[in-house]
Amino acid sequence: MAGGYRQQPGASSGETRKDGKRVAGKQKFPPPGSGGSRPNMGPRDLDSIPESVGGKEPQPAGSHIHDRYRTGTEVGKPRALVDSYAKVTGQAWYGDDVRLQNEIIGKILRSPYHYAKIKSIDTSKVEALPGVLAVATGADAPNTFGVLPVTKDEHAMAVEKVRHVGDLVACVAAVDEATAMEALNLFEIEWEVLDPVFDPRKGLEDQDEPIHWRGKYHVGTTNVQKRVFQEFGDRSLVADPTASSHGKWRMEGVHHGFTEPHAVVAHWDPNGRLQLYTPQQVPHYAHRALSTVLEVPMHQINVIRTFVGGGFGGKSDPFPHEMCAAILSRKAGRPVRITFSREEVYWINRGRHPSYIEVKMTADDEARISGFDIDALIDGGGFASFGHVTSYYNGVLATAPYELGSFHYTGARVWTNKPASGAMRGHGAVNTRCAVEVGLDEMAEQMQVDPIDLRLANLLPPHSRTISGFRITSNGMRQALERVREGSDWDKKFRQLPLGKGIGIGCGFFISGSGLPIHWDPNRFPHATVHIQIDMDGGVTVHTGAADIGQGSTTAVAQVVSEVLALPIEMIHVRSHESDTSPVDLGSYSSRVTFMNANAAIRAALDIREKLLNAAWEMLGYHPDVLVLNDRRIYYKHDPAVGVSYLEALHKAQEDKGSLISSGAYRSPPMGGVHKGAAAGLAPAYSFSAYVAEVDVDVETGLVSCTNVWAAHDCGKALNPLAVEGQIIGSCHMGLGQVLSEKMVYGRTGHLQNPNLLEYKIPSVHEMPHVTPIIIESSDPEGPFGAKEAGEGPLLPILPAVVNAVYDAIGVRIRTLPLSMDVVWKAISSKTRSLGGIEATELPSPRLEHSLLQQTLVERGTQHRERDRRRQRSEDTSAYVNGVLFGFDPDQPLEDQVEGWKSAVEPVPEQLAELGLAGKAWLKKEQRQMGGDK
Amino acid sequence: MGEEYVKMTPPAAHTIWSAVVNGQMKQAIAPSNAILLDVLRDEVGMLGVKRGCDLGTCGCCAVLIDGEPRLSCLCLAGQVQGQNITTVEGLAEGAHLAPIQTCFATHGGSQCGFCTPGFLMSAEALLTVNKNPSRNEISCAIEGNLCRCTGYQQIIDSIEAAAAIKRGEAPALAPASNPHPNPHPMGPEEPSMPPGHAR
Numbered sequence A: 001m002a003g004g005y006r007q008q009p010g011a012s013s014g015e016t017r018k019d020g021k022r023v024a025g026k027q028k029f030p031p032p033g034s035g036g037s038r039p040n041m042g043p044r045d046l047d048s049i050p051e052s053v054g055g056k057e058p059q060p061a062g063s064h065i066h067d068r069y070r071t072g073t074e075v076g077k078p079r080a081l082v083d084s085y086a087k088v089t090g091q092a093w094y095g096d097d098v099r100l101q102n103e104i105i106g107k108i109l110r111s112p113y114h115y116a117k118i119k120s121i122d123t124s125k126v127e128a129l130p131g132v133l134a135v136a137t138g139a140d141a142p143n144t145f146g147v148l149p150v151t152k153d154e155h156a157m158a159v160e161k162v163r164h165v166g167d168l169v170a171c172v173a174a175v176d177e178a179t180a181m182e183a184l185n186l187f188e189i190e191w192e193v194l195d196p197v198f199d200p201r202k203g204l205e206d207q208d209e210p211i212h213w214r215g216k217y218h219v220g221t222t223n224v225q226k227r228v229f230q231e232f233g234d235r236s237l238v239a240d241p242t243a244s245s246h247g248k249w250r251m252e253g254v255h256h257g258f259t260e261p262h263a264v265v266a267h268w269d270p271n272g273r274l275q276l277y278t279p280q281q282v283p284h285y286a287h288r289a290l291s292t293v294l295e296v297p298m299h300q301i302n303v304i305r306t307f308v309g310g311g312f313g314g315k316s317d318p319f320p321h322e323m324c325a326a327i328l329s330r331k332a333g334r335p336v337r338i339t340f341s342r343e344e345v346y347w348i349n350r351g352r353h354p355s356y357i358e359v360k361m362t363a364d365d366e367a368r369i370s371g372f373d374i375d376a377l378i379d380g381g382g383f384a385s386f387g388h389v390t391s392y393y394n395g396v397l398a399t400a401p402y403e404l405g406s407f408h409y410t411g412a413r414v415w416t417n418k419p420a421s422g423a424m425r426g427h428g429a430v431n432t433r434c435a436v437e438v439g440l441d442e443m444a445e446q447m448q449v450d451p452i453d454l455r456l457a458n459l460l461p462p463h464s465r466t467i468s469g470f471r472i473t474s475n476g477m478r479q480a481l482e483r484v485r486e487g488s489d490w491d492k493k494f495r496q497l498p499l500g501k502g503i504g505i506g507c508g509f510f511i512s513g514s515g516l517p518i519h520w521d522p523n524r525f526p527h528a529t530v531h532i533q534i535d536m537d538g539g540v541t542v543h544t545g546a547a548d549i550g551q552g553s554t555t556a557v558a559q560v561v562s563e564v565l566a567l568p569i570e571m572i573h574v575r576s577h578e579s580d581t582s583p584v585d586l587g588s589y590s591s592r593v594t595f596m597n598a599n600a601a602i603r604a605a606l607d608i609r610e611k612l613l614n615a616a617w618e619m620l621g622y623h624p625d626v627l628v629l630n631d632r633r634i635y636y637k638h639d640p641a642v643g644v645s646y647l648e649a650l651h652k653a654q655e656d657k658g659s660l661i662s663s664g665a666y667r668s669p670p671m672g673g674v675h676k677g678a679a680a681g682l683a684p685a686y687s688f689s690a691y692v693a694e695v696d697v698d699v700e701t702g703l704v705s706c707t708n709v710w711a712a713h714d715c716g717k718a719l720n721p722l723a724v725e726g727q728i729i730g731s732c733h734m735g736l737g738q739v740l741s742e743k744m745v746y747g748r749t750g751h752l753q754n755p756n757l758l759e760y761k762i763p764s765v766h767e768m769p770h771v772t773p774i775i776i777e778s779s780d781p782e783g784p785f786g787a788k789e790a791g792e793g794p795l796l797p798i799l800p801a802v803v804n805a806v807y808d809a810i811g812v813r814i815r816t817l818p819l820s821m822d823v824v825w826k827a828i829s830s831k832t833r834s835l836g837g838i839e840a841t842e843l844p845s846p847r848l849e850h851s852l853l854q855q856t857l858v859e860r861g862t863q864h865r866e867r868d869r870r871r872q873r874s875e876d877t878s879a880y881v882n883g884v885l886f887g888f889d890p891d892q893p894l895e896d897q898v899e900g901w902k903s904a905v906e907p908v909p910e911q912l913a914e915l916g917l918a919g920k921a922w923l924k925k926e927q928r929q930m931g932g933d934k
Numbered sequence B: 001m002g003e004e005y006v007k008m009t010p011p012a013a014h015t016i017w018s019a020v021v022n023g024q025m026k027q028a029i030a031p032s033n034a035i036l037l038d039v040l041r042d043e044v045g046m047l048g049v050k051r052g053c054d055l056g057t058c059g060c061c062a063v064l065i066d067g068e069p070r071l072s073c074l075c076l077a078g079q080v081q082g083q084n085i086t087t088v089e090g091l092a093e094g095a096h097l098a099p100i101q102t103c104f105a106t107h108g109g110s111q112c113g114f115c116t117p118g119f120l121m122s123a124e125a126l127l128t129v130n131k132n133p134s135r136n137e138i139s140c141a142i143e144g145n146l147c148r149c150t151g152y153q154q155i156i157d158s159i160e161a162a163a164a165i166k167r168g169e170a171p172a173l174a175p176a177s178n179p180h181p182n183p184h185p186m187g188p189e190e191p192s193m194p195p196g197h198a199r
C-alpha cells in the first residue's frame, strides 16, 4: 500500500514520547472530514450556473424554477456512474453473486405442455431422493398475484393448469445443483392436455376453455384480456383526403435480452424474517406480492435489490421464482438460491408483444393530419403482466407530437399459450409509433413534400394539450427535427441517393413517469420519497428506493443532492438496495426515476440547505439571500473571504438535534381528462425525439445494414450528458435489433424455437452503426433542474427511421418486422416481378419533385417555429389545445364548437361492423351483460 | 413420466484441480468434467466472472488463460490445469486500477455492468498485443462480447482512451472516489478559504 494509511490526518506527528511511543490522549483531532483529497475550496464553475442566476450557462429554453439552487457542482457534467468502480472491479454483486452461508440450490420443474390440466402431482419419489431438502408445488401457495392490482392472474406454481411450455409446475431444493436437477425427473404428474391457442386472432373467438376466467367481466368466452376503444375529434374531417396511408403491420415478439439471467436468493433469518435478494427493477411490487403469496406481513420481509444486470422492463414483474425460493427456504430452513439458465429467461419472457397493427391516416388539402386510426391486436401470452396498460399505450401514446383532426383507436390484448409478454423499453408505444411514422412518410410521398417539413408543420407546440387530454409542457420536438436534418445533411441526401442507399426519418414521443402510481391514489400518497441524513462527519447518506438497473438512477440522485448542497459527489452515499432502509418507491419503470426521485431528492436537499444557511446566517450575520454555497463552503456573496466552512455550518445546525435529517417527496400535479382510461399515458412530462438513419441495402440478397444514425432526443436537461448519450446509443442498439434481426420464433407447433442468444439475434458490435447522439434541452418546468426521461423514448424513432430509409433505398415499403434478409428479399422480388421481371439492380429509386404544398408547409413551419419559441419561453401563455390548427378556439370546449366532436370510449352499435381486427373484441358481450359469469 | 430416468449429469470422479488464479496458486476438488466457469465461481470464489448464457454466446465469462482471452463456460477446468488464469479481479495492480478499468467507468463503457468483466478481459488481451488499435481492430477484439446496454460505442471509446493512457499519451485517470497515486487518500481536511484569499 503506497504511502501507508493514516487514520487521523495531521494528528500527533510531532508528539512522541522520548521512548518513541505516541502520547496517549494528546492527539489533535481536527473536525472529521469534508474534503476528500482536496483541501481547498474549488472555484465556482460559472459555466455550469445558468444565465438567469448570473452564470454563463446558456438557456435557450428560458429559465427554470430550480436555477436558484444550482451551484455548478454536478448538474450538466459528464460523470462516471457512482457505482461504476464496483462494476469494473468485479465487485458489483448481481443476483447469482449472493452466496449465503449454508445455501442450497433450488430448481424449477417447468411444463412440457402448452396447455394442460394437472390432475395430480406425486412428489414422494422426489422427497425420497437423498440430498433433497424441500419440495413445493402449487398447493403450497394458492394466492394469486400480478404486477397490476386489477389483473392478478399468476401463481407461484401452477394451480390447476399450466398455460405455456415453461410455466412453473413445482420446485425443489437440494444440497447441490446436480441433485436438484436429478430430482426434477422424479415428479410423477398426471396431465390432461388441452387445446392450446397460439394465434392471437384465434384468441378473439369463443373457446371451450379460456386460458383465464375473469368472472363477470370476462368477454364472452374468448381469450380477450383487455379491450380498448377511444374516439376523439371531428370524424367529418376524414372525408375527401388529399393523401392517405393504410398499412397493415406484423411485428414479432422481442425479448429484452439483458445479459444477467434472473436469479434469486431467499433466506429466513433467525428472527423469522424473510430476506430476499433479487435483481428487481421494481422491488416494491415484489415485496407486495411476496406478502400476499407467503401470507406474511410486508414488514417481516426485507427485499434486497442486488445490482441488476440489465432490466429494460424484463425484471419489473413480481416473479413466481421469487416466491418459489422463499417457499423452499421456509421449508428447508436454509438459504435457497435459484439461478435461471438462459433458456429459462425466455420462458418467463415479459418481452414486447407480438402485434398485428393497422394504421389508417389521412391528410387534408393543407397537409394537416385529419384522420388517425389505429387498430392493435397484441399477443399477451399466458398472463396479464402489464398488459392492461400496454393495451392503452399502443394507441394513446401515438396522439402526439402531431396535431390531429381526429383519433380513433381500437386495441385488444389476448391470452395465448405462450410465455407472457409484458413491459419492455418503450412500453407499448414502439410498434404503433413505427407504423404511424411510416404512414406519415407515405403520405408525404403522395403529397410530394419533404417528410421533415410535413412534420414541422404539424407539431403540437410546448404547453398544449393533446387530442385525448394529455398535458404537454416542454417540447423540444422541433429543435430535434431541425438538428437531425442539419446534422445528417438531409436536404442533400433524401430521395437523391443511388439504389441501395437510403435515408429516413422517424420521431418519438414518450412518457416521463406515469401520472398514476399503480397501487395508490396520488393525492393521498406521493409518487416518490427520498430521505437524507447527515451526521457529524459531514457525509451525506441518501435513502431512496430508486432501483438502479444500469441507467444511472443512483448517480442522478447523488448528483442532484451534490448540486444543491455544493458538496463533491464523493461525499454523497446513496443507499437504495434494501426495502428496510429505503422509503417506499415504485421502482424503475415508465421512465419515472429521474423525474420523480430526483425531484424528491431536490426537495429533501433543499430542507438541509435551508438549515445550513440559517446556521451560517447566525454565524455570519448575513441573510441566506446573500449567502453563496460553493464547494464545502458558505460565504457572503460580495466577499468570499467572509464565510464558514460547510462543516462549521453543519455543526452549528446540528447543535440541538444531532444528525440532520430531511425527507422530500414528489407528487404529480392533477391533470388529464375524465374519460375511462384517461389515466393511461398521463405523465407529468413527455420526452420527444427525432432520428435520421442511413442504410445500405444489398438489393440482391436483401441484407439491410444501418450505417449512420443521427439521434436527437429532448431530455429536458441532461443531468449527466455521458449517461444520456449512453442511453441514446443503447436505445438505438436495442431498436435496431428489433427492426433488423430480433424475433422470438414460435414454430408451427407454437413452440419457442430460439430461446438462446445464438439464434435470438441481438446486434453485435459489427452491426452497430455510428450513432451521433444529439441532446436537446427544452428545460421542463416541473423536471428536476429541467430534466425529463432519456431511457425509453430514444428507442422509438429508430424503427421507423430505418424502415423509411429502406424505402428510400429500394422503393419498397415493407410492413413486417424484423427486416431480415428473407423478408426484404421477398419484398424486392415481388416488386421486380410486378415491374415485369426486371433485375433487382434495375429497381427505380424513389425521387422527389416538390409539389405546391411544400411551400405551404415550409411557411407554416416557419410561423410555428416562432409560435413555439414564444410559448416555450413563456412569452405567450395563451391556452393551446389540439384542434387550433383546424381553426378551433382553444378557450371554448371543442364539443360546443363542432357538431359531432367525439369523445367516446365505447363503440356505438353502428360502428361495430366496421371495426378492425382488434376491434372485433367489441363484438362480444361481457359475462355480466349476458347475465352471469357461468 | 414415471419411467426410469436418465441421470442428467453422469457421475465423474473428483480430482484435485489446481491453477494460478490472479497470481495465486488455487486448488479445488472438483469433478473431472467440471467447467472452468463453475470452478472459478463456486470453488475459487471469483464471482466477478459472470455467467450470461453458459453456451459461449455472450462473452460475460471471458478470462485470460496465459494472456489469451477464453470463454470459461466452454472450457473444462482440466484443460487449464496448472496454467495462469486472470479474471477481472486480477486486473488491478494492488490498489491501483488498470487504465482499462478506470476508462470504462469514466467513458460510459459500463452501464448495468454485467457484461463489463468480459469486455475488460477481451480489451486487456487486445491492448497487451496492440498498443495502438484502430476502432475497427477494437471491434474485432470485442465481437464475441454482447452488451445490451451501451450499444458498444462508449465501450470502444473507453478502450481507445485506455490505449492512449497505456501509450503514455494521456494522463492516467483517477477514479473520483479513489484518487491515485495514493489509493487511500489522507483523511480530508477542512477547506476554509477560497484560493487567493487569506483569512
Ligand code: FES
Binding pocket: B050, B051, B052, B053, B054, B055, B056, B057, B058, B059, B060, B061, B062, B071, B072, B073, B074
Ligand atoms: S457465459 Fe460464457 S459466453 Fe455466455
Ligand code: FES
Binding pocket: A259, A309, A310, A550, B109, B110, B111, B112, B113, B114, B115, B116, B146, B147, B148, B149, B150
Ligand atoms: S453494460 Fe449492461 S450489458 Fe453491457
